[in-house]
Amino acid sequence: MAPQSVICKVIHNREIARGIFDMSFACPGMAELARPGQFVHIACGEGNLLRRPISIADILPGALRVIYEVKGEGTRYLSQLKEGDPVDVLGPLGRGFDLSRASGNAILIGGGIGVFPLLPVAKLLGKRAYVALGFRSASAAVLTEEFSAVSAGVHIATDDGSMGYHGFVTDMAEMLSGVNPTILYACGPKPMLKNVKLLAEKFGVPAEISMEERMGCGIGACLVCACKTRKNGEEGFSHVCKDGPVFDASEVIFE
Numbered sequence: 001m002a003p004q005s006v007i008c009k010v011i012h013n014r015e016i017a018r019g020i021f022d023m024s025f026a027c028p029g030m031a032e033l034a035r036p037g038q039f040v041h042i043a044c045g046e047g048n049l050l051r052r053p054i055s056i057a058d059i060l061p062g063a064l065r066v067i068y069e070v071k072g073e074g075t076r077y078l079s080q081l082k083e084g085d086p087v088d089v090l091g092p093l094g095r096g097f098d099l100s101r102a103s104g105n106a107i108l109i110g111g112g113i114g115v116f117p118l119l120p121v122a123k124l125l126g127k128r129a130y131v132a133l134g135f136r137s138a139s140a141a142v143l144t145e146e147f148s149a150v151s152a153g154v155h156i157a158t159d160d161g162s163m164g165y166h167g168f169v170t171d172m173a174e175m176l177s178g179v180n181p182t183i184l185y186a187c188g189p190k191p192m193l194k195n196v197k198l199l200a201e202k203f204g205v206p207a208e209i210s211m212e213e214r215m216g217c218g219i220g221a222c223l224v225c226a227c228k229t230r231k232n233g234e235e236g237f238s239h240v241c242k243d244g245p246v247f248d249a250s251e252v253i254f255e
Helices: 028-033 073-079 112-128 144-150 169-179 190-203
Strands: 004-017 020-026 039-042 052-060 063-069 086-093 106-111 129-135 153-158 183-187 207-210 226-231 234-239 246-248
Touching: 004 028, 004 073, 020 052, 020 073, 028 063, 028 086, 039 063, 052 073, 052 086, 052 112, 063 073, 063 086, 063 112, 106 112, 106 169, 106 190, 112 129, 112 144, 112 183, 129 144, 129 169, 144 153, 153 169, 169 190, 183 190, 190 207
Parallel strands: 106 129, 106 183, 129 153, 183 207
Antiparallel strands: 004 020, 004 086, 020 063, 039 052, 039 086, 052 063, 207 246, 226 234
16 A cells, blocks of 8 residues: 555654654554554655654554654754644655564664664564664663563663663674574664674674665655665665665675
């Protein structure tokens, strides 16, 4: 079924950390179609021509939840929406995570805003999900209690050492090798995802990674979100919005 553009109603929209907002909106049909790892494209007022792509952070009965960071005029507009306000949402879009590949335990690795789309994965995998989350500092750490409530355990890394492990989240995730993962699921900045790919090779298991790229149309009509991939032995370019945002890590070429 083609993605739907729907005028939804905001259920809540609140700041959960400095510049980080947690919003849910009622959209029964869209919520029924949504899968972990997909995203929605949200209109940000008349003055902002392009929609903003935001990962789905939770799939609720009759509603979707997104968590976003205020970075510009578009997301600033979203942060000002109140309960009951209309919001124009196109979705669900993109290719999500394939949870059928988790035949046993899975390690979930999130960095920064890449933490958010992993929450529905953790909820569905439950105690088979071992979670490693990386943040700049303790003040930027969000959703840790929610992950803890649904998973086998949460391990935190921070860049400044103010919470949990002091260092890269992938270094900490490597310490979880004893759980014998059957797959890694990850979302975060490119350097982190490159290390996730190497970590999966070291573990001898597959990895699915959600790529973060700037998007224009969100449906594959423009070339803004192209990333270099190798499929069937041939190098080329894939659209993150249409062919992803989730890719098998073995397909992605990191420069």
